[in-house]
Amino acid sequence: MAQYLILIYEDETAYLEPDPQEWAKAMEAHGTFARQAVEKGAAILGGEALQPTPTATSIRSGLMTDGPFVETKEALGGYYVLEARDLDHALEVAALCPAPYGGVEVRPIMDTSGG
């Protein structure tokens, strides 16, 4: 098994004024995703939703600035740490991850334990 990070990139404006009903629907979609991941034989080791980029603070060479490290139309809004057999397995699961206003990026996590 290997670990992968699923990064969820979405247009944040879609979530700026969260309509409670929309929000509940999004949460439900993520709940479904978590169940499907397990059904497909993968394990979700962690994952969170992030506050939008206006709450971010970046530090570059000790210099503090307001905002995300890189300004993009679709911003990092959440992530999952997934355990899967291989990339095909990880992609099969990641394809189910809800991201209606953008998409996801799958990155293999480096194994630094081997020494």
Next chain:
Amino acid sequence: MPGSSVPSGQVRRAVEDAHRREWARVLASTVRVAGDLDLAEECVQEAYLSALSAWQRDGVPAAPGAWLTTTARRRALDVHRRDRTLRRKLPLLVVEEASTDTGDDDGAGATPLERGDDRLRLMFICCHPALPPETQIALTLRLVCGLTTAEVAAACLVPEATMAARVTRAKKKIAAARIPFRIPSPDELPERLDVVLTVILLVLSTGHAAPSGPALVRADLVARALDLSRMLVSLLPQEREVRALLALALLTEARRPARTSRDGELVLLADQDRSLWDAAMVQEGCALAAAALAPHPGRFALQAAIAAVHAEAVTAADTDWAQVLALYDELARVWPSPVVGLNRAVATAEVHGPAQGLAEIDVLSTDGRLASYRYLHAARAELLLRLGREAEAGAAYERALLHTANEAERRFLAGRLAGLSGLDR
């Protein structure tokens, strides 16, 4: 025959032959033992090198592929035994368990798909959708066909250093992201197979009309596409689209002797001496194309069927253009693309006259994707010429020339343009 010495020319030919026929099989089964693409490639290259002296000393073995596989696999095992730490350092390739020991032709009764032929795994890892298209074709030529980096670079028209970097990057991604050495499940197969077929078609079309260079045809690439299609048909005999691709490759290759004149000048399909077409290839191609064309044909079956209609016409005038047009209509439905639209417009011109064909092309030329497509301007020029609009035809030939880097095609277009100036006067 131990002790006897075989003529070196004969040995070299045997090794070259085994390289062409057996490379994919030898490499694919070595990957399983090496657990790493680079190591597998090194071991296979060494096996081919050692064959030169071993076969000269001991004679060419009855089964050269088996000899090479055993030698390469033994080397891979040796490396692992000698350097136990390597096993821990290398992120080993994720290799799917085989149902039977592969690399040999046992497992009678089961199809290569069921048996899990490692050559299929190799094809699918090279054409993995997580790799960019230009890398898929490069890896296929390098790992499945056994071309050197320099040869792959020449085929893809990029500098050798660029190609070397591209291949290295791909191998790193395969290892680090754990792209598995496996055969797609039945529900993934159609999509994954389509990528493989697209890559082989790209090798075929790059060879059929070389994007640049002195010769119109790159015969070596067409031959590779034919080899790849044949191998895939032997591995996936049930897949209609695979058989259709082989048909397309055969019908393309069959016309090669007629596509250029003795002095290397381009000859249009309509003007080709059809007696020069390879009759055996035409026959095999047409039979395969017919078999592939069942209800709900795929894009490869339709393209093969179109090639077969052309191949079956005894003279250009006998071409069943209505049938060609109907097939392009169907192709545009299953595979909508501007290039299909252009070919359809050419068929329209044959069935309904040049004015209608031209109208379709003019709609297509508003599509930015075709603005620099040399065949759009060339086709427009031909139709304008038929309509007697020489000045516009001249301008279209000039635009076609602007986007053509193949020297044979350039000479052809320049000749048409020169002929026009003669008409003007």
